[in-house]
Amino acid sequence: DGGITQSPKYLFRKEGQNVTLSCEQNLNHDAMYWYRQDPGQGLRLIYYSQIVNDFQKGDIAEGYSVSREKKESFPLTVTSAQKNPTAFYLCASSIGQSSQFPQYFGPGTRLTVL
Amino acid sequence: SQELEQSPQSLIVQEGKNLTINCTSSKTLYGLYWYKQKYGEGLIFLMMLQKGGEEKSHEKITAKLDEKKQQSSLHITASQPSHAGIYLCGAASYEDSNYQLIWGAGTKLIIKP
Numbered sequence: 260d261g262g263i264t265q266s267p268k269y270l271f272r273k274e275g276q277n278v279t280l281s282c283e284q285n286l287n288h289d290a291m292y293w294y295r296q297d298p299g300q301g302l303r304l305i306y307y308s309q310i311v312n313d314f315q316k317g318d319i320a321e322g323y324s325v326s327r328e329k330k331e332s333f334p335l336t337v338t339s340a341q342k343n344p345t346a347f348y349l350c351a352s353s354i355g356q357s358s359q360f361p362q363y364f365g366p367g368t369r370l371t372v373l
Numbered sequence: 374s375q376e377l378e379q380s381p382q383s384l385i386v387q388e389g390k391n392l393t394i395n396c397t398s399s400k401t402l403y404g405l406y407w408y409k410q411k412y413g414e415g416l417i418f419l420m421m422l423q424k425g426g427e428e429k430s431h432e433k434i435t436a437k438l439d440e441k442k443q444q445s446s447l448h449i450t451a452s453q454p455s456h457a458g459i460y461l462c463g464a465a466s467y468e469d470s471n472y473q474l475i476w477g478a479g480t481k482l483i484i485k486p
Binding site for chain 2: 263265299300301302304347349351356357358359361362363364365366367369
């Protein structure tokens with residue numbers, strides 16, 4: 260089955276700790292994205308990558324970092340510099356970055372800072 | 374920056390009734406996408422509209438994009454409990470030739486049995 264997987268589903272972190280969220284896709288998509296979703300708000304773009312070894316900041320990149328060493332993988336690190344990291348994080352991918360290609364989403368990771 | 378207004382914010386509908394959700398932009402949209410989300414889960418892609426006046430249907434859900442490509446509606450006929458969830462619209466636009474994808478805040482749909 261083709262799709263996007265995210266792990267873990269739930270993650271708890273102590274203040275001051277970095278944590279990495281996993282995102283893997285086997286759709287052979289070039290573009291991948293990380294979003295943050297907070298209650299009552301639309302999705303906010305953190306980072307995106309159009310191709311391996313290249314990525315760009317989105318609207319709320321501060322306190323986050325990513326890597327794209329493989330086409331199928333786009334991990335997100337939430338660093339201790341992120342002031343309010345408790346949120347639902349969604350990874351997505353698309354064939355390319357164009358209006359003709361919709362994004363497909365993983366099941367999400369809920370991060371809670373204790 | 375461009376915004377995507379989604380209305381209503383929430384909707385409670387008696388099972389079997391029809392309903393409509395709207396998604397509006399002040400600028401031209403080059404792709405309009407509808408998604409459904411169950412609480413705590415990822416977004417499920419429903420439909421994509423690109424051309425002015427385009428209409429697509431899947432089972433009991435119909436989505437339309439107006440001729441000016443600034444407004445889309447999602448219509449559910451004879452609603453069922455399985456239709457409950459959060460519906461989000463996303464749209465592709467080009468700001469200074471740069472591609473960007475913007476999102477509505479979502480419409481929470483509750484179906485009363």
